[in-house]
Amino acid sequence: MAGFWVIAEINPDGSLARASAELATLARELASTAGTEAHGIVVATEPSAAAKELATYLGDVIAIADPSLADHAWAQVAAQRAAEVIDTSGPTAILTGAASDGRDIAGTLLALLDGAILVNATAVTWAEGSGESVEMSVFGGKLITTSSFRDGVDVRIVTVRPNVVTAETASAPGTVRTESPKADLTLPSVAIVDHVAAEGAAAKIDDARIIVAGGRGIGGEAGLELVQQLADRLGGAVGATRAAVDAGWIPYAQQIGQTGKIVKPQLYLALGISGAIQHKVGMQTAGTIIAVNRDPDAPIAEFADMLVVGDLFEVGKALVAELDARG
Amino acid sequence: MPLNIVVLAKPVPDPAAAAEKLGPDNRLDRSASPSVINGNDEYTLEAALQLVEAHGGEVTLLAMAPAGGAETLRKGLAMGATRGVLVTDPALAGSDAWSTAKVLAAVLKDLQFDLVLAGFDTSDGVGGVVGAAVATLLKLPYLSSAAAIEPNPDAGTVRVRRISGSGFDVLEAKTPALIVGTQLLGAPRYPSLKGIMGARSKEVSQRSLADLGLQADGSDAVGGGAARTEVSARRTPPARGAATVVRGSAGEAAKAIVALLAERRLV
Ligand SMILES: Cc1cc2nc3c(=O)[nH]c(=O)nc-3n(C[C@H](O)[C@H](O)[C@H](O)COP(=O)(O)OP(=O)(O)OC[C@H]3O[C@@H](n4cnc5c(N)ncnc54)[C@H](O)[C@@H]3O)c2cc1C
Ligand SMILES: Nc1ncnc2c1ncn2[C@@H]1O[C@H](COP(=O)(O)O)[C@@H](O)[C@H]1O
Numbered sequence: 001m002a003g004f005w006v007i008a009e010i011n012p013d014g015s016l017a018r019a020s021a022e023l024a025t026l027a028r029e030l031a032s033t034a035g036t037e038a039h040g041i042v043v044a045t046e047p048s049a050a051a052k053e054l055a056t057y058l059g060d061v062i063a064i065a066d067p068s069l070a071d072h073a074w075a076q077v078a079a080q081r082a083a084e085v086i087d088t089s090g091p092t093a094i095l096t097g098a099a100s101d102g103r104d105i106a107g108t109l110l111a112l113l114d115g116a117i118l119v120n121a122t123a124v125t126w127a128e129g130s131g132e133s134v135e136m137s138v139f140g141g142k143l144i145t146t147s148s149f150r151d152g153v154d155v156r157i158v159t160v161r162p163n164v165v166t167a168e169t170a171s172a173p174g175t176v177r178t179e180s181p182k183a184d185l186t187l188p189s190v191a192i193v194d195h196v197a198a199e200g201a202a203a204k205i206d207d208a209r210i211i212v213a214g215g216r217g218i219g220g221e222a223g224l225e226l227v228q229q230l231a232d233r234l235g236g237a238v239g240a241t242r243a244a245v246d247a248g249w250i251p252y253a254q255q256i257g258q259t260g261k262i263v264k265p266q267l268y269l270a271l272g273i274s275g276a277i278q279h280k281v282g283m284q285t286a287g288t289i290i291a292v293n294r295d296p297d298a299p300i301a302e303f304a305d306m307l308v309v310g311d312l313f314e315v316g317k318a319l320v321a322e323l324d325a326r327g
Numbered sequence: 328m329p330l331n332i333v334v335l336a337k338p339v340p341d342p343a344a345a346a347e348k349l350g351p352d353n354r355l356d357r358s359a360s361p362s363v364i365n366g367n368d369e370y371t372l373e374a375a376l377q378l379v380e381a382h383g384g385e386v387t388l389l390a391m392a393p394a395g396g397a398e399t400l401r402k403g404l405a406m407g408a409t410r411g412v413l414v415t416d417p418a419l420a421g422s423d424a425w426s427t428a429k430v431l432a433a434v435l436k437d438l439q440f441d442l443v444l445a446g447f448d449t450s451d452g453v454g455g456v457v458g459a460a461v462a463t464l465l466k467l468p469y470l471s472s473a474a475a476i477e478p479n480p481d482a483g484t485v486r487v488r489r490i491s492g493s494g495f496d497v498l499e500a501k502t503p504a505l506i507v508g509t510q511l512l513g514a515p516r517y518p519s520l521k522g523i524m525g526a527r528s529k530e531v532s533q534r535s536l537a538d539l540g541l542q543a544d545g546s547d548a549v550g551g552g553a554a555r556t557e558v559s560a561r562r563t564p565p566a567r568g569a570a571t572v573v574r575g576s577a578g579e580a581a582k583a584i585v586a587l588l589a590e591r592r593l594v
Contacts, residue, residue, distance in 0.1 A: 011492060012491070012492045012493045073469075073470070073471075073489070073496070073498055075459075075471070076459070076463075076469055098455075100455070100471060100472045100490070103448075103454070103455040103456050103459065103471075104459050104469070104471050105459075106456050106459070107428075107454075107455075107456035107457065107458065107459025107460040107462075107463070108459045108460070108462075108463045108469070110424070110425055110428070110456060110459075110460045110463075111425075111428065111459075111460040111461075111463035111464045112463060115425070115555075116423070116425060116555030116556055117423070117424050117425060117454070117456060117556070118556055119424070119452065119453060119454035119455075119456060120453050120454065133559070137564070138347075138451075138453075139345075139347040139451075140342065140345070141564065142345075142347070142563070142564075143349070143561050143562070143563060143564075144561065144562050144563070144564050145349070145353070145558045145560070145561045146558070146559055146560040146561070146562075147556055147557060147558045147559065148556070148557060148559055149555060149556055150554070150555050150556065150557060153555045153556075159454070159456070186466070187462075187463060187466060187469070188466060188467065188468040188500065188501065189468070189500075190468050190469065190470055190498050190499070190500045191498065191499045191500065192496045192497065192498055192499075193486070193497050193498070193499045194496070194497035195491070195493070195494065195495070195496055195497075196488070196494045196495040196496075196497065197493055197494040198493070198494030198495060210593065234588075234593075234594065242510065245510075246510070246514065252474075252490065252509075252510075252511055253490075258448070258450070258453065259367065259447050259448070259509065259510055266591075266593060267588070267591075267593045269584075277342055277345065278342070278366075278450075287591070288587070288588075288591055288593065289567075290584055290587065291570075292580075296572065301570050301572070302570075303567050303570075304567075304570040305567065305568070305570060305571065305587070306570055306571045306572075306573060306583070306584065306587055307570040307571070307572050307573065308573045308580045308583070308584065309572060309573065309574050310574070310577060310580055311577070314577035315577045315580045315581060315584075317577070318577040318578050318580065318581035319580075319581040319584055319585070321581070322578075322581040322582060322584075322585050323585065323594070326585065326594065
């Protein structure tokens with residue numbers, strides 16, 4: 001059974017990760033244009049809830065309950081369990097997320113299945129006959145490349161960025177098959193000896209409609225408070241540059257950019273952010289970008305829709321007042 | 328007990344120069360930009376240097392790159408790494424991620440180490456997959472998204488704080504192990520003048536595919552000729568329209584912002 005395979009990621013509460021719902025939607029669409037099938041795999045101690053959710057997006061879901069995951073690092077175990085059930089007897093495409101867990105799975109499967117990989121896809125098409133094309137945004141968004149796998153490659157792995165497609169459930173739900181782990185794991189185990197809850201880790205910027213982001217320019221507590229106030233008024237989430245994270249003002253979970261989250265909000269309001277290339281790659285596809293910066297030549301001017309030249313504290317306070325006046 | 332750490336450090340086009348370009352064959356034109364050590368690899372190098380400062384031991388930089396990579400590695404030596412190992416071979420031009428992982432794994436087989444550190448991703452590849460592939464090939468314990476690394480050399484184990492959806496997981500594995508770092512390990516140091524002088528006499532040994540006993544064609548399938556993916560086309564993305572520039576008083580600016588938000592139904 002050849003086709004498209006999605007290895008789902010799950011949230012800490014056991015539900016399906018949003019990025020995996022997107023991937024499942026993509027796999028279903030690709031399977032239909034390529035004339036093949038889409039499968040999903042959920043590996044967890046308790047996979048059934050996420051598996052059921054995944055089956056609302058695609059036809060065939062395999063749920064694998066692996067008790068060792070209670071105290072072992074997830075991604076590499078999930079990759080090994082997935083490798084047990086993925087059928088590589090015909091042309092096979094495996095889709096994973098492009099964030100840390102997806103990368104871990106993709107890199108592991110690459111070596112386990114002797115495959116080929118294209119990373120960080122921003123668009124994927126797959127047609128019967130003409131084959132696949134995978135687009136990537138490179139050099140900080142300066143160029144979009146189109147890549148494909150060479151002939152004769154059977155196991156084709158693609159890591160896909162978040163927000164490439166919008167998750168949409170299928171017209172009819174698929175079925176869930178339950179499988180047991182087949183064999184002893186061949187890769188050395190990595191134990192989880194403790195969980196530490198951290199403030200901010202739960203702050204959700206991934207699917208926020210509006211993001212108010214602070215950079216080095218916010219200067220500290222007072223600036224952060226202003227960013228927070230604006231986010232509250234606009235019903236948005238707080239994002240950050242690496243500079244604001246390194247300064248300890250905003251948790252790493254809210255960093256946007258090459259080594260942070262890739263986001264696609266409808267509004268991105270940037271306060272005191274220069275627009276360095278590593279930040280830009282995480283937010284350049286936002287619907288509307290408004291930047292407040294006292295430097296009219298800051299690089300962000302090149303990709304913002306509106307640049308307000310001025311002091312972020314003055315403009316920010318006036319904006320809070322203006323929004324309050326609207327009620 | 329001293330620690331031996333190998334840091335995977337890739338020479339990449341300097342993103343700050345913003346001169347990256349693809350050649351006519353759609354491969355990266357490495358002559359178009361100055362080369363630097365991949366930014367994220369400097370973070371793992373910093374962590375490695377701090378670990379050997381605390382425990383004793385040596386840091387080896389390992390890169391697969393064109394011959395000029397030896398000069399690029401000097402900065403890492405100036406920061407304090409003990410030596411460099413550069414795999415360079417004309418047949419490696421155009422290697423894909425899988426081939427890169429196989430070559431790095433082949434060199435690591437010949438080196439003694441307690442830890443291998445890989446960066447979160449590369450600025451030119453942005454895959455973040457080479458580390459996992461190398462660990463899998465060598466059957467090394469794989470600990471990723473590391474915010475902190477705590478080896479226990481006497482016990483032959485290492486602990487890593489891995490960033491998770493709800494905070495951190497503390498992972499533990501036997502050494503030798505491969506760890507993927509993040510920026511939370513801490514910002515890299517600048518080389519001191521003494522470090523820069525000292526780096527001149529440090530060794531960067533070079534290895535070819537033949538030295539590693541690998542064949543480009545044949546069963547090893549490494550290098551550009553064996554690449555399993557190819558770039559077939561490229562285009563420049565449509566530019567966003569030029570920004571509306573707003574100057575004037577803070578009050579006026581706030582009104583202009585709200586007007587745009589209202590027009591786009593964002594408030
Ligand atoms: C390997 C690597 C990975 C990276 N990954 C990321 C990443 O994922 N995300 C990320 O964001 N960065 C990342 N960076 C860092 C990136 O290169 C920049 O250093 C960073 O984005 C700069 O943050 P900033 O815009 O907040 O700070 P700066 O570049 O210092 O800009 C601050 C801006 O604020 C303006 N300003 C200051 N005060 C005021 C004021 N009172 N009113 C109005 N404007 C003011 C200034 O004019 C300036 O334009 C990475 C770097 C490397 C090397
Ligand atoms: N050619 C290379 N030489 C040395 N290390 C590399 C090379 N390619 C990748 N790496 C390592 O693997 C990490 C992830 O790379 P990538 O998967 O290409 O994003 C990098 O941060 C490096 O630590």
